[in-house]
Amino acid sequence: MAEMTASSSQDRSQKGDTSLGHIAYVLRDNPVTMLAFGMLAFFLGCAFFGPALVPYDPLATNAARALEPPSWDHWFGTDNLGRDVFSRVIVATRLDLTISVAAVALSFVIGSVLGAAAGYWGGWLDAVLNRCLDTIMAFPLFVLAMGVLAALGNTVENIIYATAIINIPFYARLVRAEVNIRRNAGFAQAAKLAGNSDIRVLAFHIFPNALPPMMVQVSLNLGWAILNAAGLSFIGLGVRPPTPEWGIMVAEGANFIVSGEWWLAVFPGLWLMLAVFTFNLLGDGLRDIVDPRKRT
């Protein structure tokens, strides 16, 4: 056993060397991927350092300077309570990103395990899983998230759970299909002949080959998850005011759009769009990074 771990860690370190070079190659190869990763870095920067760097306290009200249009003092203007829209938009990044990344990670793990098991062993396991997924998918997903959140109560964790639940079927189905077509592939059979147990064949030989299409799904889902969380906040579920969150800010700003105070809703909305756009662009790059066939 000790021998085995030693050997596999050695393999990994060898692969690690090529992986860094490979990532650099993928980034250089496609300017869109480069742009997407740059934007991701920007958003991550906002999430980590934003609260420390913004010029105003996102919660501090100032009735004297309410509803001011964008200026040098307030780049994105102020809202009806005189809060600085720019500070609120930047500070909100951390919350929105946390929700989407946590939800997608949760559904990725649960969906992968369920889907891989169902795709590899089939039988009653597969039948039961399919029935459950069918039932989840029978709900319009946003509506199901509304229902779950209404039932569980309005907390950030519950937004994450609700978002994870509606994303699980995508991963489970994708992994199930990818595993199923490779279940009897030559390399899976060869791995069995090389002394691997079913679990090892599944975990180390078949599942990693499902990663490239899953990465595309991950990037799409990160985008959906943000949209979903913002949408829930927009209709008054999920995050509560005065917490800065893009969906709430758009909802609050919506009341002022008909009277022409556009900056309240437009800046958080644009930021939200940009974040979703970044995640959607990431897909191909992430796929290329985990796909050995892209190595030259």
Added chain:
Amino acid sequence: MAPRSRMILGRMAQAIPVVMGVVVISFLLTRALPGDPAAYFAGPAADEASIAQIREELGLDKPLFQQFIYYVSDLSRGDLGTSLTTGQSVLSDLAARLPASLELTLAALLLSCAIAIPLGVLAATRPGTWVDHLCRVLVTAGVSMPTFFTGILLIYVFYYLAGVAPSPLGRLDFIYLSPPHVTGFYLIDAALAGDWETWGGALKQLVLPATTLALFTLAPIARMTRAAMLSALSSDFIRTARAAGLTNRKVLYGYAFRNALLPVVTTLGMVFSFTLGANVLVERVFAWPGIGSYAVEALVVSDYAAVQGFVLAMALLFVALNLVIDIAYALIDPRIGLK
């Protein structure tokens, strides 16, 4: 034809366990309410005695399984409970508001299919041209647009700045009278009544929300059409058809497009799901009196009977839509019924 109709019956039978699953989940959602459901159902102003009374009325003191039986038997009588806000039965509330939602959703889907499918086909048949690039930009940008934000932008531009759109408040401006109720779809009812002025008024109100929803659904449909058409065009049978000298028209539409339709029809199911969800947001933005805004109003005041009724209604609607899609698929694809 016999195996085909047997297959359609089989599909309908397959929907039954899904409907049962939906009922179980919506029951569990009701029971999973944090704290005491009776307190929620009784409303914020209730005292101990009335909560206890409601608990008994709702059967919440009974074992879970028995509660489920009650729930199902209520459902089978069409009883979804009573809304706190309107005081009406949830079923009649939903029935009154459903046509508004359906009119908006269907108009949006027709609009987006009418644009996205030709766009996807053109992009696939003319790779590298401006149509292809336009398609790619629309597809990437489209999925990144939060519907509620698109709606607000459209209102700002077309109502506040340009002044061409009517105020974003509901299905019909107050200067018009609602057309006599036949289908509940204003456009159809007004046309039936021959009241073209009202028809125009209803159409004006519909344009912005329908466009908002359509922009949202455009991307997945166009993306799938383009991909399906590309893969169909690179199939071996297209080469056979070309080598046999069939006309371009026949190859593109008779052979490639019909095959490409299959995955597109499948995608429509997913798109329906998105649309019904996005509908809630769009109705909220445009104060559209459909079941989405009904649910949002109910959520704000914790009117849970109404919310559960809404969730269940949406799920059943979606199951029905998926059934229609499955059957449509089977009618296009001969391989289905016989496998």
Added chain:
Amino acid sequence: MLSIKDLAVTFKTRKGEVDAVRGISLDVGKGETLGIVGESGSGKSVTSYALMRILDAGGEIRAGDVTFGGIDLRAASERDMRDIRGREVSMIFQNPRAALNPIRRVGHQIKDVLIRHAQATRQNAKQKAIAALEAVRVNDAAARYDAYPFELSGGMCQRVVIAIALACNPQLLIADEPTTGLDITTQKAVMDLVGDLAAARGMSMILITHDLGLASQYADRIVVMKDGRIVEDGTPETLFTDPQHPYTQKLVNATPRIGASIRSLLPAEIRTAEPVHKVHDRPLLDVRDLVKTYPGKSGPVHAVKGVSFQIKAGQSLGLVGESGSGKSTTSEMIVRLQDPTSGHILFDGQDIAATPAARFMRHPVRRDIQMVFQDATDSLNPRDTAASAIAEPMSRIAGLSGAKRRDRVAELAELVGLPQPLLSRFPHQLSGGQKARVGIARAIALEPKLLILDEPTAALDVSIQAIVLNLLVDLRARMGMSYLFVSHDLNVVRLLCDEVLVMKEGEIVDQGPTADVMGAPKHPYTRALIDAAPQPPRPVAA
């Protein structure tokens, strides 16, 4: 009738332009059948697409003239080309099932062509389509008219494709690998049909194939292509008896045929003496009453119906059969990837069928029975390098690691002739022959006593096949392994195996020493298989 002069075709790819065809000239006379033979990537298919002007996107005719019956096909308008395609010049393709529109009735697909070329009106199109099906010897054509491609067998689909191609009585038929993927008896039926129809109608034909044997049997004249150029041109007899170009010589040598030895497949300059392998009397594998039944949708499927045979230590047994014969199921049961429904597999006297396949990886016999898979690409994990693929059985079963394992991998690579620098490559960076070597190295890493070879060369070009077969012969002599060689290609089995089994529909119909079974087949099915295999003319002793 058809004349091609200095045709050049290039493809635009992301890595720049690729010359697929570099100036070829050929003529096809009326009623003549021309074979175009070449290995993958030789440009043989591209030539035919170019003359039909149906090149894929990015392909372009750079230079040359193509004239057909006096018409300049290069200069013809697209509209004129559409009139010519299907009426004057038709094509049939490999993979017939994919060549038909999956959601349109086959009769309607024939009708489309008839109506397009004004060979029928809407009123009589159905009648004529049925007649076209009858012409390609489809039984019960009127009923087949309404069938969808997925309801028909592969051979039947190819007949439909031929019916579409011949519906308008073209003067030239281009057959692009028309029998690849079909069973050998179906291949013969299809080729005989096409040959008969061409002869009966006085139609010219271009037969494009990688199989020199097939071309020599059906073509009047053969051109050999390599890297977009024609290297030789002649009748089948002259090509086989007196090949001029070194490439043709290599190709002719590498084509397995009666009278050839395994070493004679190799180019003369690298030929060495054929090693002798020793067959012991002791049975290594004793299979008794092996049965495999699957639950099927319409009743149980009897894949293997009680087969019994022995393999002696050091012996090579050929297992021959067409698709559906149960030969793959049998080999998978022996290698313990599948559990038999009943029966015994005695390996060195021990019943290994008693241990379920799911737990067999811990069985001590696991290292003694290994397998080389049919499709080398599919059998290598795309995420593992060649070195880690070869090392896998050593680390899992033998517990080797570190420098020991690395040395052993290098040693094995040497043994199978895989250059050391290739060990760090991923499968997609290796050629077909290199992948086959990796697969073989992995299978012999633990020095198994029995190696199961499941059509190990089916996906390879003949020249690579010759090298891999010789490698297998060397390894057998060196390591004393027994082989179970599963194949559909009798000519290959003849070269490699001491004894042969013929399976049909889950049963063994014929068995015995290879020379006896092949030389004097007792069972009619064996005879049908031998007759169906194309036999190239015997070369003069090279």
